[in-house]
Amino acid sequence: MALRWVDVAASGEVPHDGHRVFEVDGRFIAVYDVGGERYAIEDVCTHDGNALSDGPVEGHEVICPRHGARFCLRTGAALTPPAYEPVPTFPVESRDGRLVIGIE
Numbered sequence: 001m002a003l004r005w006v007d008v009a010a011s012g013e014v015p016h017d018g019h020r021v022f023e024v025d026g027r028f029i030a031v032y033d034v035g036g037e038r039y040a041i042e043d044v045c046t047h048d049g050n051a052l053s054d055g056p057v058e059g060h061e062v063i064c065p066r067h068g069a070r071f072c073l074r075t076g077a078a079l080t081p082p083a084y085e086p087v088p089t090f091p092v093e094s095r096d097g098r099l100v101i102g103i104e
Contacts, residue, residue: 003091003102011094014038021053022101028053029101031092032073034060039073040092040101046078046085 008022008031019032021043028043030053043053045064055065060073069083076089091102 001104003104005093005095005100006103007098007100009099011097011099014099019053019057021051024101024103029090030062031099031101032057032062034073038092038094038099040090041071041073041076042088042090044087045069045071045083046087047083052087 006024008024014020014031014033016033019030021028021030029040030043031038031040043051045052047069048066050064050066052062052064052071055063061070061079062073063070067082070079071087072079076087078084078086093100
């Protein structure tokens with residue numbers, strides 16, 4: 001299936017080494033900036049459904065604020081229990097000063 005690119009915001013709306021959450025087609029997608037690289041993951045812990053964006057980021061990992069599960073921002077992989085299922089990830093790009101996310 002081809003990707004559909006969705007314009008979500010101006011590129012500058014995700015701060016350097018910060019994040020912002022966008023709603024796209026009824027899904028909440030967190031876009032993280034880590035050292036100038038952008039990563040987009042679904043904003044949900046696969047262990048309990050909590051928002052991951054409420055948790056801290058260490059390097060390329062986001063930590064669920066409820067039970068401490070860690071997820072890779074690059075791949076969505078669950079890195080530590082109690083989560084075992086990955087979080088969906090999405091391609092994210094800056095085009096003509098706009099932030100776009102690829103949705104299947």
